[in-house]
Amino acid sequence: MLNPKSPIPLYHQLADILLERIRSGVYSPGQIIPSETGLAKLYSIGRPTVRQAMDTLVKKGLIQRKRGAGTFVKHLSPQVDLFSLAGTSQAFLTKGIPIETRIIEPIAQKKVTRDPENPFNNQNAFFLSRLTLSKKIPVLLEEIYMNSELFRGIDKIDLENRSLARIVADHYHLTPENANQQFKIQNLDSQKASWLQLAPMDPILTVRRKLNFSHAPNAVFSILYCRTDEFTFSQTIQSGGL
Numbered sequence: 001m002l003n004p005k006s007p008i009p010l011y012h013q014l015a016d017i018l019l020e021r022i023r024s025g026v027y028s029p030g031q032i033i034p035s036e037t038g039l040a041k042l043y044s045i046g047r048p049t050v051r052q053a054m055d056t057l058v059k060k061g062l063i064q065r066k067r068g069a070g071t072f073v074k075h076l077s078p079q080v081d082l083f084s085l086a087g088t089s090q091a092f093l094t095k096g097i098p099i100e101t102r103i104i105e106p107i108a109q110k111k112v113t114r115d116p117e118n119p120f121n122n123q124n125a126f127f128l129s130r131l132t133l134s135k136k137i138p139v140l141l142e143e144i145y146m147n148s149e150l151f152r153g154i155d156k157i158d159l160e161n162r163s164l165a166r167i168v169a170d171h172y173h174l175t176p177e178n179a180n181q182q183f184k185i186q187n188l189d190s191q192k193a194s195w196l197q198l199a200p201m202d203p204i205l206t207v208r209r210k211l212n213f214s215h216a217p218n219a220v221f222s223i224l225y226c227r228t229d230e231f232t233f234s235q236t237i238q239s240g241g242l
Helices: 010-024 036-043 047-059 088-094 164-172 190-195
Strands: 063-066 070-073 100-111 124-134 137-147 178-187 203-213 216-226
Touching: 010 047, 036 047, 047 063, 088 124, 088 164, 137 190
Parallel strands: none
Antiparallel strands: 063 070, 100 124, 124 137, 137 216, 178 203, 203 216
16 A cells, blocks of 8 residues: 655555556556546545556556556567677567568668768668568668678678578678667658658667677678567677676
């Protein structure tokens, strides 16, 4: 029960109680939870306090309000360690999530221009654009640039539904040693929104990643557009990280 003498605000106490019930399965995914009026009566508190508690859980992504229907426990998105060095395909497969990749723009050499954040700016590089789908829903769009000398001949390899990291390891005997990654939220243009089945100008998590190989820094540069409404994309930090 709630403790009005505690220094912890009542709404926070109630949020913790509801959170524990969600975690323990008392309120399971998809299940409606008691109304604000019902909770206020049950815990002998005002509706504004209950509303604050519910707002806290909404912000944490644990519950969602449906107008005219009530408040429901959300189905938690699977976590995918997308930003490791293992490769994007492996990140999904490690979690047992079947995926399909579709090539949007086949790999070919192109001159990179007017992109100072791209390490291949004003140079030739192999370029590939592909879409990853899970259960027919697009979840990830990638634009990938590769060193044209280091990966000579990769444009002759069929990349459809294959792990690019595995191809690099098997054909070129290369494994990335480390990476530099920059995260930001940005709006999509109409074409990218269409591929990801989102509305134009929808904000999305964007990651610009530079992969470094032995004696070949920045050999692969990619831009990842990640739909976080379908998956929770995470990153595992090894010991020594902050």
